[in-house]
Structure formats: structure tokens, C-alpha cells
Amino acid sequence: MDLRKPIGLLFSILGISLMLFGSQGDPSGYRQSLGVNVNLYWGAALLAFGIVMLFLTRQKPRPTS
Amino acid sequence: MNLTYKDGFIIAVYFAFVLGIGAVLRRSTKTGADYFLAGRSIPAWICGLAFISANLGAQEVIGMAASGAKYGILTSHFYWIGAIPAMVFVGIFMMPFYYGSKARSVPEYLRLRFDEKTRGLNAISFAVMTVFSSGISMYAMAKLIQILHILDAPFQKAGLTQAWTFHASVLISAAVVLAYILLGGLKSAIYNEVLQFFLIVAGFLPLVWLGLKNTGGWQGIKATLGPGYTHLWAGLGSPHTNRLGVEWTGVCLGLGFVLSFGYWCTDFLVVQRAMAADSMIAAQRTPLIATFPKMVFPFLVILPGLIAIAIPANMPATNSSGLPASTYQRGIIPAKVDSISGQPVLDKNGNPELDYDLAIPNLLLHYYPTGMLGLGLSALLASFMSGMAGNVTAFNTVWTYDIYQSYIRRGMSDQHYLKVGRIATIAGIALSVAAAYAANQFNNIFDMLQLVFAFVNAPLFATFLLGMFWKRTTGHGAFFGLLSGTLMAAVHHALTIPEGAVPGIKGGWMAQAHVYPSEMAQNFWTAIIAWTACFLVTVGVSLFTQAPDEERLRGLVYSLTPRSNVEQGPWYRSPAGLGVAALVLTVLLNFIFR
Numbered sequence: 110m111d112l113r114k115p116i117g118l119l120f121s122i123l124g125i126s127l128m129l130f131g132s133q134g135d136p137s138g139y140r141q142s143l144g145v146n147v148n149l150y151w152g153a154a155l156l157a158f159g160i161v162m163l164f165l166t167r168q169k170p171r172p173t174s
Numbered sequence: 175m176n177l178t179y180k181d182g183f184i185i186a187v188y189f190a191f192v193l194g195i196g197a198v199l200r201r202s203t204k205t206g207a208d209y210f211l212a213g214r215s216i217p218a219w220i221c222g223l224a225f226i227s228a229n230l231g232a233q234e235v236i237g238m239a240a241s242g243a244k245y246g247i248l249t250s251h252f253y254w255i256g257a258i259p260a261m262v263f264v265g266i267f268m269m270p271f272y273y274g275s276k277a278r279s280v281p282e283y284l285r286l287r288f289d290e291k292t293r294g295l296n297a298i299s300f301a302v303m304t305v306f307s308s309g310i311s312m313y314a315m316a317k318l319i320q321i322l323h324i325l326d327a328p329f330q331k332a333g334l335t336q337a338w339t340f341h342a343s344v345l346i347s348a349a350v351v352l353a354y355i356l357l358g359g360l361k362s363a364i365y366n367e368v369l370q371f372f373l374i375v376a377g378f379l380p381l382v383w384l385g386l387k388n389t390g391g392w393q394g395i396k397a398t399l400g401p402g403y404t405h406l407w408a409g410l411g412s413p414h415t416n417r418l419g420v421e422w423t424g425v426c427l428g429l430g431f432v433l434s435f436g437y438w439c440t441d442f443l444v445v446q447r448a449m450a451a452d453s454m455i456a457a458q459r460t461p462l463i464a465t466f467p468k469m470v471f472p473f474l475v476i477l478p479g480l481i482a483i484a485i486p487a488n489m490p491a492t493n494s495s496g497l498p499a500s501t502y503q504r505g506i507i508p509a510k511v512d513s514i515s516g517q518p519v520l521d522k523n524g525n526p527e528l529d530y531d532l533a534i535p536n537l538l539l540h541y542y543p544t545g546m547l548g549l550g551l552s553a554l555l556a557s558f559m560s561g562m563a564g565n566v567t568a569f570n571t572v573w574t575y576d577i578y579q580s581y582i583r584r585g586m587s588d589q590h591y592l593k594v595g596r597i598a599t600i601a602g603i604a605l606s607v608a609a610a611y612a613a614n615q616f617n618n619i620f621d622m623l624q625l626v627f628a629f630v631n632a633p634l635f636a637t638f639l640l641g642m643f644w645k646r647t648t649g650h651g652a653f654f655g656l657l658s659g660t661l662m663a664a665v666h667h668a669l670t671i672p673e674g675a676v677p678g679i680k681g682g683w684m685a686q687a688h689v690y691p692s693e694m695a696q697n698f699w700t701a702i703i704a705w706t707a708c709f710l711v712t713v714g715v716s717l718f719t720q721a722p723d724e725e726r727l728r729g730l731v732y733s734l735t736p737r738s739n740v741e742q743g744p745w746y747r748s749p750a751g752l753g754v755a756a757l758v759l760t761v762l763l764n765f766i767f768r
Contacts, residue, residue, distance in 0.1 A: 110195075110198055110199065110202075110365075112220055112365050112368060112369075115191055115194070115195055115365075115369065116368070116369060116372060118191075119187070119188070119191045119369065120372070120376070122187055123184060123187060123188075123376075123549065126180075126183060126184060126187070126545075127184075127545055127546065127549070130180050130544070130545035131545070138543050138544070139543055141540065141541060141542075141543060142384055142541050142542065142543055142546070143384055143387055143388060143541075145384070145387075147380055147384070147541075147542070147543065147546050148543060148545040148546055151376075151380050151546065151549075155376055158372075158376075
């Protein structure tokens with residue numbers, strides 16, 4: 110099993126979910142996070158990480174030295 | 175603060191992946207070597223991340239933030255001097271013998287290098303220790319979840335009392351860890367540790383960012399807390415000018431040499447991760463790759479502690495412990511509350527003691543909205559499960575190969591030992607759960623146990639150092655060296671006491687020949703004395719006993735092992751290049767935070 114695949118999938122799912130939570134719902138809920146919509150922004154960051162991991166699985170595995 | 179379905183969803187997704195990895199790996203786990211050694215087939219980057227993740231248990235994450243709040247940035251000594259040099263050493267100099275000897279465990283290496291009794295001593299003490307530490311860590315985690323009161327609402331709805339949050343935390347996490355190790359063995363534990371590594375980073379990084387934004391960055395923290403909290407070396411000239419209460423010799427020798435090398439170079443919990451690597455050079459790279467994330471971890475786990483006490487006081491405090499926010503509070507860290515009387519715990523000067531362990535959990539509740547809170551809690555659970563899985567996989571291997579196969583039933587089939595290993599996994603987790611409940615009942619006994627473990631561990635590195643680098647070291651020398659090291663640690667503890675402590679568990683139970691400025695100083699010097707005693711006795715006894723047969727030591731001792739001339743690739747792939755890079759960066763970090 111290429112471990113990058115489950116990591117990529119997990120973080121993509123977590124990222125998309127957080128972005129969904131962030132894009133709907135009441136913005137006043139973000140007062141405690143200093144007015145930053147952390148769900149939306151961090152969700153996007155996690156999704157990006159997940160996609161990079163998934164992309165890496167398409168490359169040939171590095172030869173084991 | 176209550177969890178919503180959003181947090182529940184995030185946690186559920188994480189659990190599904192953890193179990194899914196175990197289920198997929200079940201098919202490829204057929205032999206003992208698959209189960210206990212992950213088939214020696216794991217690439218270096220995975221082993222490296224698992225190497226630090228296995229060490230990054232809940233106690234580590236919670237404890238490091240707590241120390242950050244208590245001692246300040248000085249806590250980074252536990253990483254920068256107390257881990258990196260030892261990790262570089264084990265990768266470059268020791269891994270060739272661990273991996274090259276084809277030993278299946280650290281105690282088995284001792285059997286090959288020395289003799290049966292040295293292996294027995296190490297295997298049995300290690301097996302007992304892992305079960306207890308995984309139990310203690312489980313207890314700490316469950317207690318924390320109970321104190322946070324985040325699960326109260328769903329439990330109330332189900333008509334269950336608060337005590338059930340403790341039961342549920344212990345039993346559910348134990349069941350999940352049991353399931354994925356039972357299915358996929360060490361490979362499953364290692365793969366999940368890597369997943370947990372990324373989750374811990376994902377869960378805590380925004381916390382640090384929000385915290386720094388809130389407190390005005392590092393400059394703001396410096397201005398709020400003062401130099402005592404924000405310098406690494408400035409106060410180390412004397413134990414009275416720094417918050418740890420230790421001078422630089424104690425830090426460098428005790429923490430930087432004896433304790434750190436003793437843990438990172440000999441503890442099978444971490445070494446097992448490197449032994450699972452797919453080649454010698456990958457095994458060597460494992461701890462070296464691990465040094466790079468390890469060196470930035472202080473910013474992820476220690477810095478939150480400083481943030482927690484530096485948060486501006488005019489912010490509405492989220493108080494999770496149910497107490498009215500009081501003057502006892504510092505930042506968002508509340509006073510410790512006696513669980514029986516409900517009153518704040520006072521120190522010997524009558525000031526309330528702060529409950530530093532709540533630094534990270536309270537920060538999560540303070541900054542994270544629902545959704546992110548689920549991610550933060552998953553990160554806490556991940557750290558907890560990775561630490562526990564590390565203990566359990568190390569336990570089942572040592573039990574099966576070093577105790578069962580050596581002393582109970584020899585010469586059975588591989589399938590037999592595989593079955594024994596699976597049963598040992600169940601038994602190990604059951605014993606940890608029992609230990610968690612015992613810790614809940616008998617706190618003092620557990621403090622004493624941890625003290626005994628510290629005595630047993632302190633001298634270990636002297637034995638390995640002599641064993642690997644001095645071919646004259648004999649089995650008798652190693653065995654009696656270890657015993658005298660442990661004995662001297664106990665004697666030193668019995669004769670000295672930290673300032674202001676009552677004789678007993680803190681030391682001084684025979685006499686008070688010396689008073690240390692702090693408990694930390696006493697711990698460090700206990701380790702130094704134990705190591706020195708073990709070193710001297712091992713050398714002495716070795717010289718008076720028959721020299722071991724050199725033919726038998728090939729591949730086990732430095733001077734009798736031919737250098738391998740494997741193609742190492744460019745400098746950033748070779749062990750020496752990685753090691754030097756790690757040390758240079760560590761020196762740089764020490765310089766920046768001097």
C-alpha cells in the first residue's frame with residue numbers, strides 16, 4: 110500500500126468538510142478565533158496538502174536504495 | 175463549550191481511516207516477520223515520521239505544553255539538547271549494529287552481544303515498563319477529557335453520569351488501538367503513526383498561529399512574560415537564575431547526555447521503528463530524518479504553553495473546569511482544584527498552584543470554533559493513540575521473542591509465535607487498561623513505579639556504549655554494571671532531596687546529605703551518577719572476567735565490523751550529511767533563542 114494515498118484522501122476529506130462548515134453558518138461564530146474564518150482557510154490548506162499527496166502517488170515510487 | 179455534529183463528523187472520519195488502514199494491511203500480514211518487524215519493508219521517510227510520532231504520546235504533548243507554561247522556552251532543552259544529538263548518534267553510529275545484527279529487538283541485541291541474563295533483565299523490565307506507561311498515559315488522557323466537560327452533554331442525553339466519560343475514553347481508544355494492531359501488526363502501527371503525525375501538525379498549527387496573532391507574536395510574548403521565560407541559556411550559569419533550577423552542567427550531562435542518549439539510543443519503542451526499515455541505509459536515515467521535524471516541534475507543543483499564560487487578561491476567559499474565572503487564573507490556565515474538597519490546591523507559600531496540563535486543551539476551547547475543534551480533538555486523540563500503539567507493539571515483540579520464545583516455549587513454528595503475538599497484543603492492552611484504572615485509584619504507587627523505572631533506565635546507555643565500542647566488554651560486566659547503576663541511582667535518590675520537599679517519594683528517605691535547588695536538578699544528577707556507576711563497574715568487571723570470543727562479535731562491535739561501502743548518494747541522502755545538517759540547524763536554533 111502506498112501510504113500517501115490514505116493520507117491524501119483523509120486530508121482532502123477533512124479539508125472539504127471544514128471548507129463546507131466555513132462557507133455556511135454564522136460568521137459571528139468566529140469571534141473567538143479573532144474574527145478569522147479558520148474553518149474555511151485551514152480547510153483549504155488541508156485540501157491543498159491532500160491533493161499534493163494524492164498527486165505524488167501518481168509518480169513512480171522512489172527506488173529503494 | 176459543547177461539541178456539535180461537525181466536530182463529531184471530523185473525529186469519525188479520522189477513526190474510519192485509522193481502522194481502514196488496519197483492515198487493508200490485514201491481507202499482507204501473514205508471518206511473524208510481517209507482524210513484529212513489518213517485514214523489514216518500510217521506506218525511510220515513513221519510519222522517520224513514525225520514529226517521532228511513537229514518542230509523541232499524549233503525555234508528551236500535554237506535558238511539554240505544561241512545561242512551556244511553567245518553565246518557558248527553557249523546555250526546548252528537552253528537544254534541542256535532549257533529543258537531536260542522541261538521534262544523530264543512534265542513526266550514524268548505532269544503527270549499523272542494531273540493524274546489521276538482524277536482532278529482532280533491543281533485548282535480543284543484548285543477547286547476541288552479551289549473554290542471556292543481560293537480555294532477561296532488560297526484556298523483563300522493559301515489558302513491565304511499557305504496559306505501565308501506556309496505562310498511565312491512558313489515564314492522563316481520560317482524566318483530561320473528563321475535566322474538559324466537552325462530552326458531558328451527549329452523555330447526559332444518554333442518561334449516563336460523568337464518570338462514563340472516563341470509561342468511554344479509556345475503552346473506546348483502547349479498542350481502536352487494539353483493532354488496528356491486531357489486524358496489521360507493526361506495519362499498521364507505523365502507518366497510523368505517520369497519519370497521526372500529520373494530524374497532530376494539522377490540529378495544532380493554527381492554534382499557534384492564532385495564539386501568536388493574539389499575543390503580539392514572539393516580541394509580544396517576550397514583552398509580556400519577561401526574559402525568564404524567553405531565553406534558553408542566559409540564566410543557566412547558576413541554578414538560582416533560571417526557572418528549571420538546574421545549572422548548565424546538569425543540563426548538558428544529565429539531560430543532553432545520559433537521559434537523552436539513554437532514551438533515544440536504547441529504548442526499543444523508538445528503535446523498533448528504525449529496525450522495520452527496508453535497508454541498512456534506510457534504518458540509518460530513520461532517526462536522522464526524524465530530527466528535522468523534531469527540531470521544530472517546540473514551536474508546536476512548547477510555544478502553546480507560553481501563549482496560554484501570555485494571553486491578554488481582558489479577553490473573556492473560556493473556563494472549562496467549571497470554576498468561576500478567578501484571580502487565581504494566569505492567562506487561560508486555571509488553578510488546580512482538589513478533586514475531593516473542590517478547593518484550589520495551594521503550594522507551601524499559600525499561593526494557588528496552576529493546572530498547567532490544561533494549557534493545550536484550554537487553548538483549543540479558547541480559539542477553535544466548532545469544526546476546527548473536532549480537528550484539534552482528533553489531534554489530541556491521535557497523539558494519545560500513537561503513543562499507546564508504540565508501547566503495545568514494542569511490548570508484544572519483546573514478550574513474544576525475548577520472553578516467551580526464550581524462556582517459555584522454544585522451537586515452535588512461526589505461526590505459533592504469530593498467534594502468541596496477537597494474544598500478547600490483547601493482553602498488553604488489557605493490562606494497560608487495568609493500569610489506567612489502578613492509576614486512578616492509587617496515585618502514589620504509580621509515582622513510585624515511575625521512580626523505579628527511572629532508576630532502571632538511567633544506566634542503560636553506558637552498557638550499550640561499552641558494548642558497541644569496546645570489544646573487551648563482557649556479559650558479566652554488562653549485567654553487574656546495570657545492577658550497580660540502578661542501585662546507585664536509588665542510593666543517590668535516598669540521600670538527596672530537592673529544596674523544600676518532604677523526605678519520601680521525592681528523595682532523602684535515608685538521609686539528607688545534599689539539597690538540590692530543584693527536583694529537575696536531582697533527576698539529572700541521579701541519572702549522571704547511575705551512568706557513571708554503570709560505566710565504571712562494567713569496565714572493572716569486564717577486565718576481571720574472560721574476554722569474549724572476537725569471532726562471535728563480528729557485526730556487533732564497531733572495531734570488529736567491516737565498514738560498509740554502500741553507495742550513499744548525494745550529501746543530503748547520506749547519514750553523515752543529514753546528521754551534520756541536523757546539528758548545524760540545532761546550534762543555530764540554540765543561538766537564536768540563547
